Amino acid sequence: MKVKHFLRRVAAALLMTLLLALIPAPVAASQQSISRQQRDEIAQELKGRSANATVLIGDSANHPTVISNHVDTKDGKAKPISVHRLFPIASLEKGITGVALQQQFNKGALLPKTKLSKFLPQVDNSDRITVFHLLTHTSGLADAHNIAPAPIKTTAGNVRFTEHNYRVVNRDPGVWFYANVNYGLIAIMISKVTHQSYHQYVEDHIIKANHISGMKFFEQLKSNKDVTPVLVKENFILDPHESNSWRYLQREMSAEYGAGQIMTTPMGYWQFIHRAILNRPSIRNQYRKATHEVKTEPAYYNGFYLKPDELHANGFTDGYTCTVYTNLANRHTFVVFSNNISLQKCRDLAANINRIYNR
Numbered sequence: 001m002k003v004k005h006f007l008r009r010v011a012a013a014l015l016m017t018l019l020l021a022l023i024p025a026p027v028a029a030s031q032q033s034i035s036r037q038q039r040d041e042i043a044q045e046l047k048g049r050s051a052n053a054t055v056l057i058g059d060s061a062n063h064p065t066v067i068s069n070h071v072d073t074k075d076g077k078a079k080p081i082s083v084h085r086l087f088p089i090a091s092l093e094k095g096i097t098g099v100a101l102q103q104q105f106n107k108g109a110l111l112p113k114t115k116l117s118k119f120l121p122q123v124d125n126s127d128r129i130t131v132f133h134l135l136t137h138t139s140g141l142a143d144a145h146n147i148a149p150a151p152i153k154t155t156a157g158n159v160r161f162t163e164h165n166y167r168v169v170n171r172d173p174g175v176w177f178y179a180n181v182n183y184g185l186i187a188i189m190i191s192k193v194t195h196q197s198y199h200q201y202v203e204d205h206i207i208k209a210n211h212i213s214g215m216k217f218f219e220q221l222k223s224n225k226d227v228t229p230v231l232v233k234e235n236f237i238l239d240p241h242e243s244n245s246w247r248y249l250q251r252e253m254s255a256e257y258g259a260g261q262i263m264t265t266p267m268g269y270w271q272f273i274h275r276a277i278l279n280r281p282s283i284r285n286q287y288r289k290a291t292h293e294v295k296t297e298p299a300y301y302n303g304f305y306l307k308p309d310e311l312h313a314n315g316f317t318d319g320y321t322c323t324v325y326t327n328l329a330n331r332h333t334f335v336v337f338s339n340n341i342s343l344q345k346c347r348d349l350a351a352n353i354n355r356i357y358n359r
Helices: 002-022 036-048 090-107 131-135 155-164 180-194 198-208 245-254 266-278 281-293 343-357
Strands: 053-058 065-069 141-143 166-168 215-217 262-264 304-307 310-317 320-327 333-338
Touching (some): 090 180, 090 198, 090 266, 090 281, 090 310, 141 180, 155 180, 155 198, 198 215, 215 266, 266 281, 266 333, 281 310, 320 343
Antiparallel strands (some): 141 166, 215 262, 310 320
């Protein structure tokens, strides 16, 4: 009996050991995580600049730290920007198009030296423009119009508008001239080599492939009820005859195929940076290499401005501003979303946050 009792105790002990082994061990806090002092300094930056803004900050090993500030308005306190509410990210979409293009480079479907004329010979000067010129904004092309006559919600409409929405400002490519049409033409080329619409390709190979939630193209929305509202006065500067703010925003976005048609939540864009770039070794290493090798002035590659081991980008449209910084070496990342400050103020704010976080 004593032997049986002893064996039962041994079996129970072994079972308990096995069960404990199956319980995940707690993950140690990252050495790179943001400190309380840094959080307080960033919160003070937002308050000092009267920015109705939300910052997501951290590294890929952790969920982001969220720092928000909301300001007084005529009708009371404005709501802080939710990390789960849609926001028009404007030019931050270029980074998404850039990842889609990098995927084509990796497959050999497109190359930096590929001529635009191979796919779009009808574009003026296309025999002198390469994919590299497009992705670095050195193609010599400029946007003809910054707003479409009406919202464009079909692939055919987007392609037709983009193919004609340019003017040649430099017939000798190589000089910087920022233009949305560069990334619109890249989007068309991606569609041609993948035999999918650009939007469908992004949906399948970036959004779904990386399990990103809260990222949509504007034509997928029936209304703007799920979109973060702006706190600045609407001016309809591109068309004073327009009076519907949602229609006006859609018309602006329609002129930015591949460059400004995405709505995403702050959390959705955070997921994109980490899951589509930082957690993809080949993509991350290729971008890191580009930060040291691309010598355009300013240095720009696949949707991002470059500094050694660092990417950053800005987005602005009608009172919405956003910025992203990510360090490809230590994975320090933050995004800023605001609905009441100018692009320049957002840039200055982000530069200070970057200094605080990476000092």
